[in-house]
Amino acid sequence: MSEPNRRLVVVSNRVGPLVSGGKAGGLAVAMADALKERGGLWFGWSGELSDSGTWGPVNRDVHGSGSTAITLATLDMTEEDHSQFYEGYANRVLWPLLHYRTDLIDYDPKDEDGYKRVNQRFATRLASMVGPDDLIWVQDYHYLTFAQQLRMAEASNRIGFFLHIPFPPPDVFNVLPRADDMLRALLAYDVLGFQTQGDAENMIALMLAEGGERTSLTTVRIMGRDLTVKAFPIAIDAQSFAELATTEDAQIAQARAERLLNGRQQIIGVDRIDYSKGLPERFKGFKKLLEDYPENSGRVSFLQIAPPSRGTLDAYARIREELEQISGHVNGRFGDIDWVPIRFTTRGQPRSALAGLYRASRVGLVTPLRDGMNLVAKEYVAAQDPNDPGVLVLSQFAGAAEQMTQAVITNPYSDGDVAEAIQTALRMDKSERIDRYQALMEMLVENDVNAWRRTYLQALEG
Structure with a gap:
């Protein structure tokens, strides 16, 4: 008998809805169908800001039952954290950097701190909700440091990352202040997925420049770990x-x-x-x-x-x-x-x-x-x-x-x-x-x- 599918945990900036086919777009359809096939957990920001200035409890919404049950779990964010994490570092630094627009980067160390703080808080909350055999699939540039934080919370799961936007060559990526820290954070993932072969090659070049060894077309050994780095072009139905x-x-x-x-x-x-x-x-x-x-x-x-x-x-x-x-x-x-x-x-x-x-x-x-x-x-x-x-x-x-x-x-x-x-x-x-x-x-x-x-x-x- 074949081994049953392992439960899937999806992490993205926004969660749901659980729709299929031509009625919604992009990430929502892909993630909803993957979860319906396997059952699991979809975790991310609720879209709400906390007036109290504190991070409240995880909001849960369970659909179905048994091995294919799907839980939508969300967390509110403080206004300061959202400003620094989303509007600041994610969209004033990472978005222009990854689109090769280094001239538009507006860097503030406080925004970087906020970005890492949000990744840490989300990862800490998620760590208590996953089982040891769960597959964790993290989506997009909002969560570059997420796997690193999960590892610090002693998660040993297989963790994958998929970047929905471009990834630049090393000379562009290294414009980022403390780019070496960000690279080390990315190396905590097991699979790094990109839209194109060109994007994947840019990541591999960055890893090789930091002492990595390419052991196959899609595998790099670096810092004692073997990482899969591969193009997975996203599609539609x-x-x-x-x-x-x-x-x-x-x-x-x-x-x-x-x-x-x-x-x-x-x-x-x-x-x-x-x-x-x-x-x-x-x-x-x-x-x-x-x-x-x-x-x-x-x-x-x-x-x-x-x-x-x-x-x-x-x-x-x-x-x-x-x-x-x-x-x-x-x-x-x-x-x-x-x-x-x-x-x-x-x-x-x-x-x-x-x-x-x-x-x-x-x-x-x-x-x-x-x-x-x-x-x-x-x-x-x-x-x-x-x-x-x-x-x-x-x-x-x-x-x-x-x-x-x-x-x-x-x-x-x-x-x-x-x-x-x-x-x-x-x-x-x-x-x-x-x-x-x-x-x-x-x-x-x-x-x-x-x-x-x-x-x-x-x-x-x-």
């Missing part, structure tokens, strides 16, 4: 999202967009407002399209959906202001009474509506300056009509470009390159569009989110 694009809600959104377009072609971008997404550069690329290929005037509209992100940070407010200025300039210069070149909205859309909008768009424009993976690129392809699909234009600096080679790949830093890529996509004949779509969709179905989590958990089980 492509089949489920394709079905979502044919639901009534999606069809309503598609029909609404097509009425508004009135026979024009639509280019679509969907991103949070963030400097890593290259939105100002994207707008300038569309402007260049209208300048260099004037036949598109009156015939092509660009829809950018960009919900706010981390709105309390000045950098994000400046990006939104810049986007409003560029879109206003382009619309004033090129627009006509019956045609608005750029439609820019910060209102988020339900996933079913997004699926319909993707399907109504001849071009999916995904041009981050740096991105760990970018699931919008995968969702756009999955939502297409197989008989008349659109074309994905994808940044060479998105992690998805490593897998999605049939997209039209472009350099987001060059408005001329972006304009040329859009023009290529707009003028592509149907047979080539279908060939590219079929190849991409086959890859997405084969390498879906279920394969992602199972591959990672196999590595974590050792």
